[in-house]
Amino acid sequence: MDGTPSADTARDDDGEQDEAPDTTGEDDVLPAVATLRWYDHAEAAATARFTAVARRLPALVGRALHLAWRAGPADTITTITLNLLSGVFTALGLLATTGVLDALLAAGPTPDRVRAALPSLLLVGGAAVLRSLLSAAAGWAQSRLTPRVQQRAEVELYEVTSRIDLASYDDSEFYEALMRAEGPGASAAQQVVSATIDIVTGLTSFVAAAIAITALHPVLLPLLLVTALPEAWAAIRVARSRYLMMVETVGPRYHSVILGDLLSNRRYAADLRSYTLQDLLLAQYRRVAGIYRDAQLRLARKNVTTRLAGDAGSGLASGLVYLALGLLLAAAWLPLAVAGTAVLAIRTSRAALSQLIHAVNDCYEQGLYLTDYTTFLATARTHLPPPPTAEVPDGFTAITVENVSFTYPGADEPALQDVSLTLPAGQIMALVGENGSGKSTLAKLLAHLYTPESGRIRWDGADLADADPEAVRSRVAVIAQDHAHWPMTARANVVLGDEDEAGRLDRAAVSAGTDEVVAGLPHGWDTMLDRRFKDSHELSGGQWQRVAVSRGFYRDAPLIICDEPSSNLDARAEHTLFEAIRHHMRGRTVVLITHRLANIRDADVIHVLEHGTITASGTHDELMAREGAYRDLYLLQASAYESASGEAVPQA
Numbered sequence: 001m002d003g004t005p006s007a008d009t010a011r012d013d014d015g016e017q018d019e020a021p022d023t024t025g026e027d028d029v030l031p032a033v034a035t036l037r038w039y040d041h042a043e044a045a046a047t048a049r050f051t052a053v054a055r056r057l058p059a060l061v062g063r064a065l066h067l068a069w070r071a072g073p074a075d076t077i078t079t080i081t082l083n084l085l086s087g088v089f090t091a092l093g094l095l096a097t098t099g100v101l102d103a104l105l106a107a108g109p110t111p112d113r114v115r116a117a118l119p120s121l122l123l124v125g126g127a128a129v130l131r132s133l134l135s136a137a138a139g140w141a142q143s144r145l146t147p148r149v150q151q152r153a154e155v156e157l158y159e160v161t162s163r164i165d166l167a168s169y170d171d172s173e174f175y176e177a178l179m180r181a182e183g184p185g186a187s188a189a190q191q192v193v194s195a196t197i198d199i200v201t202g203l204t205s206f207v208a209a210a211i212a213i214t215a216l217h218p219v220l221l222p223l224l225l226v227t228a229l230p231e232a233w234a235a236i237r238v239a240r241s242r243y244l245m246m247v248e249t250v251g252p253r254y255h256s257v258i259l260g261d262l263l264s265n266r267r268y269a270a271d272l273r274s275y276t277l278q279d280l281l282l283a284q285y286r287r288v289a290g291i292y293r294d295a296q297l298r299l300a301r302k303n304v305t306t307r308l309a310g311d312a313g314s315g316l317a318s319g320l321v322y323l324a325l326g327l328l329l330a331a332a333w334l335p336l337a338v339a340g341t342a343v344l345a346i347r348t349s350r351a352a353l354s355q356l357i358h359a360v361n362d363c364y365e366q367g368l369y370l371t372d373y374t375t376f377l378a379t380a381r382t383h384l385p386p387p388p389t390a391e392v393p394d395g396f397t398a399i400t401v402e403n404v405s406f407t408y409p410g411a412d413e414p415a416l417q418d419v420s421l422t423l424p425a426g427q428i429m430a431l432v433g434e435n436g437s438g439k440s441t442l443a444k445l446l447a448h449l450y451t452p453e454s455g456r457i458r459w460d461g462a463d464l465a466d467a468d469p470e471a472v473r474s475r476v477a478v479i480a481q482d483h484a485h486w487p488m489t490a491r492a493n494v495v496l497g498d499e500d501e502a503g504r505l506d507r508a509a510v511s512a513g514t515d516e517v518v519a520g521l522p523h524g525w526d527t528m529l530d531r532r533f534k535d536s537h538e539l540s541g542g543q544w545q546r547v548a549v550s551r552g553f554y555r556d557a558p559l560i561i562c563d564e565p566s567s568n569l570d571a572r573a574e575h576t577l578f579e580a581i582r583h584h585m586r587g588r589t590v591v592l593i594t595h596r597l598a599n600i601r602d603a604d605v606i607h608v609l610e611h612g613t614i615t616a617s618g619t620h621d622e623l624m625a626r627e628g629a630y631r632d633l634y635l636l637q638a639s640a641y642e643s644a645s646g647e648a649v650p651q652a
Contacts, residue, residue: 063367181373188370195371241306439563447473509550
């Protein structure tokens with residue numbers, strides 16, 4: 001770009017300096033916002049010179065047509081063809097107007113002149129009707145095309161994002177690129193296609209008027225351009241001013257959205273009232289919203305001035321054109337009928353040019369967002385898992401972890417380092433350690449949600465890195481502390497994508513205590529568990545935890561991973577859950593993570609992790625028999641249960 005507005009001032013295309021909105025005190029509650037992804041490219045669009053737009057426009061138009069063709073080839077051809085034909089009839093109507101004026105302005109009785117003009121009148125009327133019908137049909141085809149483009153763009157995005165490696169979401173730069181692609185990027189596809197069609201429509205109408213006026217008399221074409229220039233200048237300045245205002249007010253607008261959410265969202269409603277924050281947030285909202293309002297008022301004043309200048313220039317140019325037409329008529333170089341047609345052609349071309357300029361501006365700006373979308377897709381596809389080269393067995397006799405290391409994107413230290421262990425089928429393995437020791441990371445590697453940087457995880461002889469990730473994950477049930485609250489029925493929240501089997505559902509519900517939760521729902525298993533739906537019900541944290549546990553039980557997978565499964569459960573429900581794990585899951589392989597060490601005393605093997613490495617392994621009795629982190633943690637927790645008399649409360 002040829003220029004970049006500073007934080008305090010911005011210059012328009014004539015070098016005029018505009019005062020930036022006053023944001024003093026804007027960050028009393030919220031920190032300053034440097035940018036917002038929906039307007040990241042507004043500055044580039046605002047400061048772009050005509051040459052930059054002209055250089056980029058052909059590629060954007062080509063990309064838009066490619067998108068449109070992939071989304072709906074028939075509608076693409078129909079839209080463009082009908083718009084081109086509409087332009088043909090625009091030119092034909094203008095040329096036929098000359099015949100009408102010739103006949104009406106000729107000497108002789110009026111009835112004779114009207115009869116002589118009738119064929120041309122019919123041609124003008126027919127051209128107008130056909131042009132209207134073609135425009136309507138083109139609009140219909142476009143209304144069918146643009147939703148297809150939007151849908152295709154979104155589906156292509158979600159096909160990739162639903163399959164990329166989970167570690168990609170831990171990369172802040174990648175995640176920010178995803179947000180840009182999902183927000184303005186995907187919606188830009190439809191807008192670029194619409195703007196491209198508007199460019200075709202406006203250019204066709206303008207060229208049609210130019211051809212018609214050139215056919216009437218070559219000297220009229222420069223006059224057409226003279227009348228178009230002032231309006232073009234005004235349209236460009238108005239669009240540029242709007243973009244600059246958007247850039248300058250990103251922070252206030254973003255803050256007003258956040259503050260509005262704080263004032264109206266149910267999530268904050270209790271704290272808002274408990275701490276009487278209404279007046280503070282309302283005052284802050286009025287301030288930042290007022291900044292945006294004042295910027296809009298300044299923009300309105302400036303645009304009125306710009307439009308007045310453009311209209312004045314256009315009026316002056318029109319006056320000069322009419323003077324020129326008068327001189328040409330006086331010199332007998334131009335027939336009166338041709339001059340009258342020229343006036344109509346000039347009016348047609350001015351409207352077409354205005355549409356064309358706005359479409360070019362929109363296409364250029366939205367094309368920048370579309371580039372974000374296409375660039376992200378190209379990058380995201382490199383994060384997809386490679387094609388599988390090994391079959392994963394339905395079951396296993398042992399899971400082997402061999403010298404596995406893993407580091408999260410952007411982290412300085414590895415979360416796991418050179419970890420090795422063996423988990424025989426049918427055993428319960430517990431992972432113990434303080435926060436950040438690597439327990440959950442190891443569990444996610446075992447669930448094939450992450451891929452090790454080095455080392456291997458094998459199901460018998462099959463290396464999971466070579467297997468189909470979805471095939472592996474379909475054989476693993478994960479009961480996590482941070483589980484999804486799906487906006488579905490209670491039944492769907494347990495069954496998810498599996499087959500709905502009543503007996504299996506009842507067994508899973510009874511084992512997790514979810515049957516008691518469902519019994520209290522207004523519509524039983526068919527109750528929607530999301531307040532946004534009618535006749536729905538909202539569960540407590542503990543009730544949701546039971547539903548999540550039922551998911552794992554229902555899946556009936558050979559490997560079950562429980563990562564803090566009792567975090568939101570009361571003491572009785574927690575006891576029931578671990579009894580279910582001990583008895584209901586007998587014969588299955590379980591990986592159990594919990595901070596309450598009394599619940600893992602019966603585990604077949606306990607691995608103690610510290611700073612990403614396994615420092616000790618054994619049964620509860622073996623680990624308690626020697627000094628170490630496990631014994632220290634267990635005794636620390638046990639001390640909390642001692643009674644005032646010093647008698648220890650029996651552990652589970």
